[in-house]
Amino acid sequence: xxxxxxxxxxxxxxxxxxxxxxxxxxxxxxxxxxxxxxxxxxxxxxxxxxxxxxxxxxxxxxxxxxxxxxxxxxxxxxxxxxxxxxxxxxxxxxxxxxxxxxxxxxxxxxxxxxxxxxxxxxxxxxxxxxxxxxxxxxxxxxxxxxxxxxxxxxxxxxxxxxxxxxxxxxxxxxxxxxxxxxxxxxxxxxxxxxxxxxxxxxxxxxxxxxxxxxxxxxxxxxxxxxxxxxxxxxxxxxxxxxxxxxxxxxxxxxxxxxxxxxxxxxxxxxxxxxxxxxxxxxxxxxxxxxxxxxxxxxxxxxxxxxxxxxxxxxxxxxxxxxxxxxxxxxxxxxxxxxxxxxxxxx
Amino acid sequence: xxxxxxxxxxxxxxxxxxxxxxxxxxxxxxxxxxxxxxxxxxxxxxxxxxxxxxxxxxxxxxxxxxxxxxxxxxxxxxxxxxxxxxxxxxxxxxxxxxxxxxxxxxxxxxxxxxxxxxxxxxxxxxxxxxxxxxxxxxxxxxxxxxxxxxxxxxxxxxxxxxxxxxxxxxxxxxxxxxxxxxxxxxxxxxxxxxxxxxxxxxxxxxxxxxxxxxxxxxxxxxxxxxxxxxxxxxxxxxxxxxxxxxxxxxxxxxxxxxxxxxxxxxxxxxxxxxxxxxxxxxxxx
Numbered sequence: 001x002x003x004x005x006x007x008x009x010x011x012x013x014x015x016x017x018x019x020x021x022x023x024x025x026x027x028x029x030x031x032x033x034x035x036x037x038x039x040x041x042x043x044x045x046x047x048x049x050x051x052x053x054x055x056x057x058x059x060x061x062x063x064x065x066x067x068x069x070x071x072x073x074x075x076x077x078x079x080x081x082x083x084x085x086x087x088x089x090x091x092x093x094x095x096x097x098x099x100x101x102x103x104x105x106x107x108x109x110x111x112x113x114x115x116x117x118x119x120x121x122x123x124x125x126x127x128x129x130x131x132x133x134x135x136x137x138x139x140x141x142x143x144x145x146x147x148x149x150x151x152x153x154x155x156x157x158x159x160x161x162x163x164x165x166x167x168x169x170x171x172x173x174x175x176x177x178x179x180x181x182x183x184x185x186x187x188x189x190x191x192x193x194x195x196x197x198x199x200x201x202x203x204x205x206x207x208x209x210x211x212x213x214x215x216x217x218x219x220x221x222x223x224x225x226x227x228x229x230x231x232x233x234x235x236x237x238x239x240x241x242x243x244x245x246x247x248x249x250x251x252x253x254x255x256x257x258x259x260x261x262x263x264x265x266x267x268x269x270x271x272x273x274x275x276x277x278x279x280x281x282x283x284x285x286x287x288x289x290x291x292x293x294x295x296x297x298x299x300x301x302x303x304x305x306x307x308x309x310x311x312x313x314x315x316x317x318x319x320x321x322x323x324x325x326x327x328x329x330x331x332x333x334x335x336x337x338x339x340x341x342x343x344x345x346x
Numbered sequence: 347x348x349x350x351x352x353x354x355x356x357x358x359x360x361x362x363x364x365x366x367x368x369x370x371x372x373x374x375x376x377x378x379x380x381x382x383x384x385x386x387x388x389x390x391x392x393x394x395x396x397x398x399x400x401x402x403x404x405x406x407x408x409x410x411x412x413x414x415x416x417x418x419x420x421x422x423x424x425x426x427x428x429x430x431x432x433x434x435x436x437x438x439x440x441x442x443x444x445x446x447x448x449x450x451x452x453x454x455x456x457x458x459x460x461x462x463x464x465x466x467x468x469x470x471x472x473x474x475x476x477x478x479x480x481x482x483x484x485x486x487x488x489x490x491x492x493x494x495x496x497x498x499x500x501x502x503x504x505x506x507x508x509x510x511x512x513x514x515x516x517x518x519x520x521x522x523x524x525x526x527x528x529x530x531x532x533x534x535x536x537x538x539x540x541x542x543x544x545x546x547x548x549x550x551x552x553x554x555x556x557x558x559x560x561x562x563x564x565x566x567x568x569x570x571x572x573x574x575x576x577x578x579x580x581x582x583x584x585x586x587x588x589x590x591x592x593x594x595x596x597x598x599x600x601x602x603x604x605x606x607x608x609x610x611x612x613x614x615x616x617x618x619x620x621x622x623x624x625x626x627x628x629x630x631x
Contacts, residue, residue, distance in 0.1 A: 052525050073531035085522035089544040102531030146530070 078147030267331035426583035449512025
C-alpha cells in the first residue's frame with residue numbers, strides 16, 4: 001500500500017485546459033472518493049494517476065516515486081472500470097489470473113492467490129465460467145478480483161457501480177467498503193453519485209470544472225459546504241437555496257446586502273409552528289408530495305422556485321393546499337449572492 | 347398399443363397458413379435449387395462414363411467411381427492439390443496476421459498521418475487486378491520469383507480489403523479492454539494478440555473464409571506466373587484436362603468435385619465462429 005500525492009496537476013487537450021492545477025494528498029490506506037458532475041475532470045484525474053492519460057503539468061507520486069513518465073504497468077496500481085472490462089473469452093479464473101500477468105510467481109502460488117481472491121469475493125462457484133454466464137454484480141466482482149489479486153500499491157475505481165441496478169449498487173457499496181476495511185488498501189474512487197461518496201468515503205473530494213471545490217470527511221462536507229454548488233451536490237434531495245428576500249426575516253449580510261439562504265429538506269419541517277421560535281418560515285401551495293415511508297417530501301411553490309420540505313409520514317398534505325414549513329437558525333446556511341461562497345464556517 | 351391418441355384433423359388449418367410465408371418459401375426454394383443444381387450436376391457428371399456425360403439425367407444410369415480412381419492415380423493431381431493447399435493456407439495465415447495487425451494499429455493508435463495511410467490503403471481497392479498483373483509480372487521477373495510458390499503468393503499476402511475489414515471490427519472493441527490489459531502489465535503486442543484478437547474472431551473467421559476461397563479458386567495470376575506443371579494450382583491443373591486430352595468433362599468435374607471438399611470443410615469449421623455479440627459478454631450486463 002502507498003500514498004498518492006498530486007502536486008499542481010494540470011491536463012490540457014490542445015489549448016484547452018481541463019484540469020487546473022490540483023493539489024491532493026491521499027494517505028496510505030485512505031478511501032478517497034472524487035465526486036462531481038459529468039465533465040468535472042474527476043475521471044481524467046484518475047486516468048492520469050493510472051497512466052492512461054499523459055500528465056500535462058505538475059507531479060504525481062505513488063509512494064515515494066514520481067510516476068509521471070512511467071507506463072501504467074510500472075506504477076503497480078490496479079483499476080476497476082465502469083463497464084468492468086473483463087475478458088469475455090476467458091473464464092473467471094483466467095480473468096483474475098491476468099492480474100498476476102507480470103508477477104514472477106510459481107504456478108501453485110498463482111493458483112492459490114486466484115482462488116483466495118475468488119473466495120473473498122464469493123466467486124468460487126463460478127470460477128470456471130465465462131463472463132457471459134455471470135450477472136452484472138458477479139462480473140464487477142471478477143473485475144475487482146483481477147485488481148485485488150496483485151496486491152497493488154493502490155486501487156483506482158472509475159464509476160464501477162454505475163451500470164448496476166439500485167439494489168445491487170447498494171449491496172456492492174457495502175462489499176467494497178468491507179473489502180477496503182479488510183485489505184486496508186489505498187483507494188481512489190470516482191463517482192458522480194453523491195450517495196456512494198457519502199456512504200463509502202473516508203474523505204470526499206468535490207470537483208467541478210477541473211478544480212477541487214472542497215475536500216473533507218463526508219459529514220463535514222454535508223454540514224459545512226463551502227459554496228452553493230457543493231451544498232446542492234451533496235445530500236439528497238438537494239439543499240433548497242433561496243434568496244434572503246424570499247425568506248423574509250433578517251438574513252442579510254453586512255450592511256444588509258442580499259445573501260442566498262440554504263436549508264436542507266430534512267431540516268425544513270412542514271407543519272404548524274409549535275412556537276419554538278423558528279428562524280425561517282416559508283409558505284406556499286403544494287405542487288407535489290413524495291411519501292417515502294418514514295417521512296414525506298413536500299414540494300411547494302415559493303415565488304418562482306420550488307422548495308422541498310419534510311412532513312411526518314402520517315400527515316401527507318393535499319396537492320394544491322397551502323402549507324407552511326419551518327427551520328431553526330442552526331440549520332440555515334448563508335452564501336454570498338454574488339460569489340455563492342459560504343459566508344460562515346461552523 | 348401406443349398411448350398416444352390420434353385426433354383426426356391435427357393438420358394445419360387453412361386459416362393458419364400465411365400467404366406471405368408461401369411466397370417467401372417459394373422464392374427461397376427456387377433460389378436454393380438454382381444454387382445447388384450446378385453442384386449436383388458436377389457430382390453427377392463425375393460419376394458418369396465418357397459416353398454418358400451428355401445424358402442430362404441427374405442420377406447416372408450406371409454410376410462409377412472410375413473417374414476418381416483415374417484422377418487420383420494421375421500423378422499431377424495430388425501435386426496440384428498440395429500446391430493449392432500451400433498457397434491458400436500460407437496466404438490466409440499471412441492475411442489473418444498482417445491485415446489484423448495493420449487494422450488494429452489504424453483503429454486503436456493515434457498517430458500523425460493515420461487517416462492518410464488508411465485512405466492510401468483503401469484507394470488500392472479501386473485498381474483492378476488486370477492493371478496490376480503487368481507490374482507484378484515485371485517485379486517477379488526482376489526478383490527471380492517467376493514459377494515459384496512465392497511468386498504465386500506475394501501479391502495476396504496482405505490485402506486492402508482485409509485491412510479495412512479488420513480495422514472496422516477493431517474499432518468496435520472497447521478501449522477499456524485494452525487499458526485494463528495495459529494496467530495488468532501486458533505489452534502492446536501481447537494486448538493485440540491475447541486480448542484484441544480473440545474479441546474479433548467472427549471477423550477473423552470471415553476473412554479466413556474469403557481469403558482461402560479466393561486463393562483456392564484463383565486462376566488468372568497463377569496461370570501467368572507459373573510455367574512448370576509441378577507448380578500448377580488446382581484450377582490451372584484442371585484446365586489441362588481440357589487442353590491436353592480434348593475436353594474430358596467427366597474428369598474436369600471429378601477434379602472440381604475433389605477441389606470442393608476443402609472449401610466445404612473450411613466453411614463448416616469456421617462458420618460456427620461467426621457468431622455475433624461474443625464481445626459484449628465482458629461488458630456491462
